Amino acid sequence: xxxxxxxxxxxxxxxxxxxxxxxxxxxxxxxxxxxxxxxxxxxxxxxxxxxxxxxxxxxxxxxxxxxxxxxxxxxxxxxxxxxxxxxxxxxxxxxxxxxxxxxxxxxxxxxxxxxxxxxxxxxxxxxxxxxxxxxxxxxxxxxxxxxxxxxxxxxxxxxxxxxxxxxxxxxxxxxxxxxxxxxxxxxxxxxxxxxxxxxxxxxxxxxxxxxxxxxxxxxxxxxxxxxxxxxxxxxxxxxxxxxxxxxxxxxxxxxxxxxxxxxxxxxxxxx
Amino acid sequence: xxxxxxxxxxxxxxxxxxxxxxxxxxxxxxxxxxxxxxxxxxxxxxxxxxxxxxxxxxxxxxxxxxxxxxxxxxxxxxxxxxxxxxxxxxxxxxxxxxxxxxxxxxxxxxxxxxxxxxxxxxxxxxxxxxxxxxxxxxxxxxxxxxxxxxxxxxxxxxxxxxxxxxxxxxxxxxxxxxxxxxxxxxxxxxxxxxxxxxxxxxxxxxxxxxxxxxxxxxxxxxxxxxxxxxxxxxxxxxxxxxxxxxxxxxxxxxxxxxxxxxxxxxxxxxxxxxxxxxxxxx
Numbered sequence: 001x002x003x004x005x006x007x008x009x010x011x012x013x014x015x016x017x018x019x020x021x022x023x024x025x026x027x028x029x030x031x032x033x034x035x036x037x038x039x040x041x042x043x044x045x046x047x048x049x050x051x052x053x054x055x056x057x058x059x060x061x062x063x064x065x066x067x068x069x070x071x072x073x074x075x076x077x078x079x080x081x082x083x084x085x086x087x088x089x090x091x092x093x094x095x096x097x098x099x100x101x102x103x104x105x106x107x108x109x110x111x112x113x114x115x116x117x118x119x120x121x122x123x124x125x126x127x128x129x130x131x132x133x134x135x136x137x138x139x140x141x142x143x144x145x146x147x148x149x150x151x152x153x154x155x156x157x158x159x160x161x162x163x164x165x166x167x168x169x170x171x172x173x174x175x176x177x178x179x180x181x182x183x184x185x186x187x188x189x190x191x192x193x194x195x196x197x198x199x200x201x202x203x204x205x206x207x208x209x210x211x212x213x214x215x216x217x218x219x220x221x222x223x224x225x226x227x228x229x230x231x232x233x234x235x236x237x238x239x240x241x242x243x244x245x246x247x248x249x250x251x252x253x254x255x256x257x258x259x260x261x262x263x264x265x266x267x268x269x270x271x
Numbered sequence: 272x273x274x275x276x277x278x279x280x281x282x283x284x285x286x287x288x289x290x291x292x293x294x295x296x297x298x299x300x301x302x303x304x305x306x307x308x309x310x311x312x313x314x315x316x317x318x319x320x321x322x323x324x325x326x327x328x329x330x331x332x333x334x335x336x337x338x339x340x341x342x343x344x345x346x347x348x349x350x351x352x353x354x355x356x357x358x359x360x361x362x363x364x365x366x367x368x369x370x371x372x373x374x375x376x377x378x379x380x381x382x383x384x385x386x387x388x389x390x391x392x393x394x395x396x397x398x399x400x401x402x403x404x405x406x407x408x409x410x411x412x413x414x415x416x417x418x419x420x421x422x423x424x425x426x427x428x429x430x431x432x433x434x435x436x437x438x439x440x441x442x443x444x445x446x447x448x449x450x451x452x453x454x455x456x457x458x459x460x461x462x463x464x465x466x467x468x469x470x471x472x473x474x475x476x477x478x479x480x481x482x483x484x485x486x487x488x489x490x491x492x493x494x495x496x497x498x499x500x501x502x503x504x505x506x507x508x509x510x511x512x513x514x515x516x517x518x519x520x521x522x523x524x525x526x527x528x529x530x531x532x533x534x535x536x537x538x539x540x541x542x543x544x545x546x547x548x549x550x551x552x553x
Contacts (some may be wrong), residue, residue, distance in 0.1 A: 057450045078452045085450035087443035095465050095544040104461060105451040112452060144544050157447075164451065 005035040005168055005200035006056060010065035013051050013226075024225035025051040029065070031219060031228060035167075038194060038201045040211035041219045042257065044265050048226020049204045050172055056202060057085050057170050070167055077168065081109070081116040084161030084169040084199070088176060090153035092145040092160075099141040102160040103128045116164070128163055134196075135159045135189055151182035155189065162193050169199045173206065187214060191239070208261070212253045213245060220257060222264030229264050232257055336514040337521065352522050354498040355486050358414060359530075362421025363482040370426045371471075374433035378463070379455065384434075395427040399485065403492035412493045421485035425478040432474035436467025469545050472538040479530040483523060 008031040014022045026048040033039050041049045054060045055067050058074030069077035077083050092101045106113050106128070132141050135155050145153050154174060161169055175183045191214065194201060205211050211218045218232040234253055236244060244250060299305060317334065324331040341348060373391075376383040399420055406416035440462055448458050490501025500519045507515035542548050 054446075057446070059446055059449060078450050081451060083450045085447050087446055089441070089443050091441060091443035091447050093444070093462065093465065095468075105448075105453075108448070108451060108453040108457045108461070146544065146546075160447075170450070 004032040004068075005037075005070055006031070006033040006202065007068040008032070008052070008056070008065070009067075011052070011055060011062045011067060012064040013048070013055060013060065013062050026055075026062075027225035027227055029226070029228055031231075033200055033202060035200050036198055037216040038203065038214055039217045039219060040203045040205055040215040041221060042205055042208065042211045042261065043221030043226075044223055044261065045206070046226070047221040047223040047264070049221050051226065052221075053170050053172050053202060053204050056168070057083060079109075079112060081105075081112050081164050082167040084164060084166035086154075086157055086161045086169070086171040086174045088173045090145065090150075090157040092153055092156060094145055097142050097144060098137060098148070098156045099128060099132060101145065102132060102156060102163050105160060105164055113164075128159075131159050131163060131193075132156075135193065149182075151178050151186060154178060155186060158186070158190060158193070162197055162199070165197060166199055169194075169201045171201065171203045173204050175210065176206065183210070190214070195238070208254050208257050212250065212257060213240060218257055220260040220264060230260050232260070330513075332514040332517055337517045340514045340518045341521070348500075348503075348518065348522050351498055351500050351503050351519070352526060355483065355490065355500045355523070356526060358417040358486040358489070358499065359421055359482040361414075362418040362485060363425045363478060365418060366422035366425035366478070366482075367429055367475075369422065370429035371433055374430050374437060374467075375459065377430070377434045378437035379459070391427060391430055394423065399424050400488055400492075403489050406489070407493040416493060417486055417489035417499075420489040421482050424481050424485035424488075428477045428481070429471070429474045432470040433467055436470025437463045439470070440466045469542055469547055472534065472542060475534050476531065476538075479534050480527040483527050483530070487523065 008029055011026055011029040012024070013026040014024045017023050029048075029052060031052075041052060043049050051060065055062055056069065056074060058069075058078050067074055070082055072080070074083070092098070093104070096104065129141065132138060135158070137152065137156060137159065140148055140152055140156070145156065148156070154177075158171075158174065161171075175186055178186065187210065203211075203214060212234055215234050218234060219228055220230045220232065221227065222229045232253065236249065236253075320331065320334060324333040373383075373387055377387055378384075402423070403416065403420050406419050410416040410419065437459075444462060445458070448462060453461070486499065487501035487504075490499040491505050493502075500523055503519045504516050507513075507519070539548050
């Protein structure tokens with residue numbers, strides 16, 4: 001088995017709610033993600049999938065257990081500029097043009113950026129402008145975010161996350177606010193960028209077809225307490241054509257995930 | 272003339288269209304619907320004044336007399352207006368710098384917030400008109416107390432608004448910047464301060480006219496000091512020279528309006544990206 005880019009061991013996270021009660025968002029979560037794979041995390045709301053992502057991003061600390069990103073802590077991975085994060089909303093800075101928004105993370109903490117570039121020297125990837133053109137934002141580079149549609153803004157947010165050439169890209173339901181057509185176009189573009197730049201992707205979603213379509217593996221979670229119930233391998237060849245998406249194989253995988261989710265919901269509700 | 276762009280179902284504006292639209296926007300100011308309401312209002316006010324001056328000759332001077340006073344010695348009013356304006360602007364600058372620095376402290380350090388905010392609130396509820404004479408005793412009749420009063424009166428709105436603005440960054444934005452290891456200083460500079468700018472300008476719009484109030488109040492408390500429109504009013508009222516008082520008031524009103532206009536123009540430039548400057552919100 002290839003080296004694990006992300007290793008979560010026995011992670012627990014609980015939030016205080018009121019005087020004595022606490023909500024256990026995550027309990028006993030073990031998860032290993034191989035380097036370079038695309039993994040989706042799916043589950044009903046309250047199953048802790050976003051919490052898991054925030055732990056991986058180093059935005060929150062676990063109450064128990066450990067999280068390793070490329071062999072170090074999430075905070076250390078962040079300071080080495082190995083992380084990319086795409087939240088649910090684009091979170092672009094409204095006063096900067098698209099190109100400047102995308103370039104900003106590279107300008108912050110210049111010492112770390114230079115070290116990171118040094119590590120990757122030889123494999124110098126495309127620069128910001130090239131990435132934007134590839135993502136179909138060539139004409140939008142000098143516009144302000146407010147002048148773009150929601151889909152274009154989210155596309156810019158994804159390019160911003162890729163611009164640092166991160167080892168690990170963490171995405172928190174990035175397409176959930178978009179309409180169906182825009183979402184499909186962005187899924188394809190995401191896969192293109194991922195194919196070219198390579199990164200370990202953890203993609204939180206609540207769409208079954210999106211999870212199966214994009215991923216190498218689908219992690220199914222259940223609520224109360226948040227936990228991993230199963231991991232489904234998606235052994236479909238890439239690139240995944242329209243025919244493949246209509247094939248029986250694809251539907252069977254969707255059904256498998258759906259059944260797991262139904263069980264997860266039932267057991268979660270019973271407790 | 273509009274050209275239809277093939278396949279897009281939408282007509283693309285030509286250079287001539289853009290030109291015409293721009294001219295239409297500029298000429299909009301010249302249409303009666305734009306200026307007539309204001310003109311009618313001003314005429315009504317002037318008529319009311321004239322009637323009032325006629326009915327109560329000891330309370331309101333006729334407009335013609337105010338005009339005469341201004342026309343007789345415009346240099347006198349200009350010089351005193353310059354003094355008041357200088358005090359107002361310098362005092363505001365001092366207040367702004369102090370409030371901005373403290374706002375950054377307050378928003379970054381909870382300890383600083385707990386220490387500073389209660390004091391700032393007490394300072395805010397203390398009537399500055401009452402403080403001004405004490406400051407004159409302490410700092411004398413020079414520009415000192417005027418700058419202090421002006422700075423104090425401007426301080427609180429800037430502190431509160433800027434602190435609120437610095438903390439209004441959406442959670443997602445902060446998450447993105449934390450995962451690329453931006454330092455606190457970088458987040459402050461690249462994210463928090465620009466996010467706070469609309470709040471800062473809202474405060475400036477309150478504070479620019481207030482700065483004139485501060486300067487005039489301080490001048491009036493230090494009567495006997497030689498310059499400034501507040502002093503002019505003080506001296507004129509002791510000699511019962513109504514037209515001079517009203518002339519000075521008119522100059523002050525004009526000064527405040529010009530300051531407000533200045534802030535608004537700068538705001539539109541700086542905040543062109545912000546929704547508050549867009550047409551739909553005006």
